[in-house]
Amino acid sequence: MKHHPAWLAAGLLVFVVLACNLGKMKNLNSNANSNANSNASTAGPGDTGSGAAIEELHMAKDDGGSPGEETDTFAPGDRTVHCVATLKEAKSGTQMKFAWWIVDADGSQNQKLKEIDYTTRALENKVHGHLTLPQDWPTGKYKVEVYVNGNLDRTAFYAIK
DSSP states (O other), rough: OOOOOHHHHHHHHHHHHHHHHHHHHHHHHHHHHHHHHHHHOOOOTTTOOSSSEEEEEEEEEEEESSSEEEEEEEOOOOOOEEEEEEEESSTTEEEEEEEEEEEETEEEEEEEEEEEEOOOOOTTTTTEEEEOSOOOOOSSSEEEEEEEEEEEEEEEEEOOO
């Protein structure tokens, strides 16, 4: 029996196409599972937003103009507070917005204090915003909503005690 090379080539081509499609489907499923697992592990209690772009978000004390020790409780005399966001992917041109809010402090509730906009540069995946008050902070509860490309991604809560 004589094998024709065209049939052999066609059979190999069909085999390669099927193998590639099955491999692609397996990769999509494993990526979806790993993304679901990573989102579940980084979301904390009280987080709001999608968490799609921010891997980790925390508040920090001031260390001479830079974020220092991680905390969610500040003293009234800690005039500058920092919010540090670690992005899942470093992309130039990512639009970030930090919206600072009084949740409940000194008779004020749900009042926006300030918004800070920032655009990332190449290879930048750690971004921080800070807010400084010229006087002591009123005691109470506060939050920082962090938006990525116009969408609320994560919220950090902190207290002044």
